[in-house]
Amino acid sequence: MKVKICGILTEEAARHAANEGADFIGFVFAESKRKISVEKAKALAGVIPDSVKKVGVFVNEDLATIKAIAREVGLDYIQLHGDETPDFCTEVGLPIIKAFQIRSKEDLDRLSDYQVDYFLLDSPAGKYRGGNGETFDWSLTKHLSDIDGKVILAGGLHAKNVQTAIAEVNPIGVDVSSGVETDGVKDLEKMTAFVTEAKKGDTNAKL
Numbered sequence: 168m169k170v171k172i173c174g175i176l177t178e179e180a181a182r183h184a185a186n187e188g189a190d191f192i193g194f195v196f197a198e199s200k201r202k203i204s205v206e207k208a209k210a211l212a213g214v215i216p217d218s219v220k221k222v223g224v225f226v227n228e229d230l231a232t233i234k235a236i237a238r239e240v241g242l243d244y245i246q247l248h249g250d251e252t253p254d255f256c257t258e259v260g261l262p263i264i265k266a267f268q269i270r271s272k273e274d275l276d277r278l279s280d281y282q283v284d285y286f287l288l289d290s291p292a293g294k295y296r297g298g299n300g301e302t303f304d305w306s307l308t309k310h311l312s313d314i315d316g317k318v319i320l321a322g323g324l325h326a327k328n329v330q331t332a333i334a335e336v337n338p339i340g341v342d343v344s345s346g347v348e349t350d351g352v353k354d355l356e357k358m359t360a361f362v363t364e365a366k367k368g369d370t371n372a373k374l
């Protein structure tokens with residue numbers, strides 16, 4: 168099971184995520200309480216091994232800005248969390264994680280329009296376009312077809328519900344932000360617990 172820990176803001180959290188076995192760490196460049204500067208993200212990216220993929224999260228950002236930040240920070244993936252079109256995703260020219268807010272079966276029908284590397288299924292927006300700590304109705308994902316191996320489940324996950332979520336949705340990866348925080352700050356123990364729980368079944372997984 169791949170694990171993405173999003174909203175990393177400190178070197179301590181970045182190093183810990185990598186040491187505990189996270190596969191992706193996310194830097195949020197969009198409007199958010201977790202927004203990071205380009206300079207800070209570049210510094211954190213520099214302390215993370217190449218095996219841990221650096222993801223830049225953007226919401227309806229322009230192409231030139233995304234490309235410039237990706238180059239400056241050394242991003243491996245671009246996560247698009249807004250209303251980006253299939254053509255826009257292709258034009259970025261880097262591996263793409265496209266986020267979808269799931270309220271209904273119709274939201275899942277849109278996935279097949281996109282040629283991207285991963286589909287991140289998240290909850291409907293709250294104050295921000297992501298990172299709101301709410302789950303969505305996982306049973307809707309029974310309507311997914313033909314995208315096996317590309318779904319990353321997000322939204323309100325934490326160490327105590329991630330195994331149930333994996334069993335119901337069968338994603339290739341899981342993503343977390345709020346669920347590994349205490350009082351809005353990344354909590355090292357919660358990060359360890361989340362990665363451990365998420366990867367528990369890996370010997371039986373289809374990876």
Ligand SMILES: O=C(O)c1ccccc1NCC(=O)[C@H](O)[C@H](O)COP(=O)(O)O
Nearest residue numbers: 173199297298299300322323343344345
């Ligand atoms: O994390 C944010 O603050 C954020 C803000 C705006 C757009 C996207 C954002 N996060 C993207 C993520 O990948 C989060 O991990 C995902 O939405 C799940 O968050 P959570 O429910 O808090 O675990």
